[in-house]
Amino acid sequence: MKNQNGGVKIVLIVLGVIVGGLFLLGLGGYAKLNDLRTASIHHETGLNAQYLDNQNLLSEFVNGFYEQLGLANLKSAKMDQIIRDAVTGRYGDDGFSANGAFFAAVKEAYPDLAGLDIYDKIADYVRAKRSEFKNYQTKILSMIQVYEFWRQDGYIDSFIIEKIIGVPTRRLEARIGEDVYYGPEALEKMKRIVISGKARDAFKSGEMGPLEIK
Numbered sequence: 001m002k003n004q005n006g007g008v009k010i011v012l013i014v015l016g017v018i019v020g021g022l023f024l025l026g027l028g029g030y031a032k033l034n035d036l037r038t039a040s041i042h043h044e045t046g047l048n049a050q051y052l053d054n055q056n057l058l059s060e061f062v063n064g065f066y067e068q069l070g071l072a073n074l075k076s077a078k079m080d081q082i083i084r085d086a087v088t089g090r091y092g093d094d095g096f097s098a099n100g101a102f103f104a105a106v107k108e109a110y111p112d113l114a115g116l117d118i119y120d121k122i123a124d125y126v127r128a129k130r131s132e133f134k135n136y137q138t139k140i141l142s143m144i145q146v147y148e149f150w151r152q153d154g155y156i157d158s159f160i161i162e163k164i165i166g167v168p169t170r171r172l173e174a175r176i177g178e179d180v181y182y183g184p185e186a187l188e189k190m191k192r193i194v195i196s197g198k199a200r201d202a203f204k205s206g207e208m209g210p211l212e213i214k
Contacts (some may be wrong), residue, residue: 036157037165043147044172050140051174051190057136061087061129069121078109086126087133102126137193144190 062083066072082105085091091102103119151161151168161167174186181189 032157033160033164036161039150040161040165040167040169041171043143043150044167044169047140047143047147047190048171048173048175050136050143054133054136054140055176057133058084058087061133064129065122065125069118069125071118074110079106082106082109083126087129089130140190141193144187 062080065079065083066075082102085105086102091100091105102123106119106122152158168183168187170182172183172186174181174189176189
């Protein structure tokens with residue numbers, strides 16, 4: 001009888017250890033899952049905000065051009081396009097010389113500016129904003145690189161991130177005007193660094209369209 005009781009106790013102890021181990025394992029798994037989900041929220045909401053910041057910055061550059069240079073009378077869709085193209089690199093590094101593509105576009109759109117001796121101020125403004133905009137684009141690229149490394153690093157973690165959490169999730173949003181892209185499609189949009197063209201079209205396609213002044 002004593003042997004039977006002793007055997008039952010051993011079985012109960014073993015079962016208790018197994019159940020306790022499974023509980024701790026489940027608790028650890030939940031903590032890991034929760035930590036990875038929190039990290040995904042941090043990465044994706046940060047990318048969303050930075051992507052919007054990049055677009056807002058480009059719009060601010062265009063508006064600031066007229067205010068800082070006292071050229072409010074030139075405000076137009078044509079000039080907006082020229083400034084966006086210049087800031088995003090449409091005219092290249094050597095496009096700001098006296099005979100460069102940038103000033104050729106400005107002169108074509110506004111021939112009366114030729115006698116105002118303002119081209120140097122315009123060039124200085126655009127060069128400064130190009131550098132600042134480039135820094136913003138570099139920043140979002142760095143954030144994407146960190147995000148990509150995080151979601152692919154480690155066999156177990158990457159499996160949980162992709163198969164269970166579903167990263168990139170629909171939390172990742174690329175908002176371009178009234179259009180919104182989610183998840184993997186949003187990530188692809190964010191990777192397309194703006195190089196030229198109208199702000200909205202450039203953020204949608206990531207391509208350099210021809211300059212058309214009508």
